[in-house]
Amino acid sequence: MKKLLAIAILFIGLTSFAQNKNAKSSLEVDGVCLMCKDRIEKACIKTKGVKSAVWNVDTHELKLIYDERKTNLDIIKQNIVAVGHDLKDLKASDEAYNSLHHCCKYRDEEVLDDHKE
Numbered sequence: 428m429k430k431l432l433a434i435a436i437l438f439i440g441l442t443s444f445a446q447n448k449n450a451k452s453s454l455e456v457d458g459v460c461l462m463c464k465d466r467i468e469k470a471c472i473k474t475k476g477v478k479s480a481v482w483n484v485d486t487h488e489l490k491l492i493y494d495e496r497k498t499n500l501d502i503i504k505q506n507i508v509a510v511g512h513d514l515k516d517l518k519a520s521d522e523a524y525n526s527l528h529h530c531c532k533y534r535d536e537e538v539l540d541d542h543k544e
Contacts (some may be wrong), residue, residue: 446495
């Protein structure tokens with residue numbers, strides 16, 4: 428009886444620590460245009476375990492669905508900054524940012540003004 432109880436407690440403990448295969452998250456990612464949208468979403472989708480990535484040009488919100496057993500937010504964030512886009516808590520390197528197309532330079536006030544309508 429004690430063995431059965433111990434096995435039941437162990438099973439409950441292990442399942443409570445199971446990772447979510449459809450974790451949802453949203454991040455704020457800087458960008459200004461549809462080219463940025465394409466680049467941000469591709470950087471996410473190419474990350475093993477990311478099932479869905481949709482970035483909104485107007486709100487800068489990136490909505491993600493990913494498998495926590497295969498990836499995590501830190502890896503996804505690293506892939507976003509690697510293609511030149513800043514997050515609230517993580518900045519792209521100058522080299523990555525400078526590789527962006529001139530219309531995608533979201534840190535430049537003139538570019539931001541050009542995208543306002």
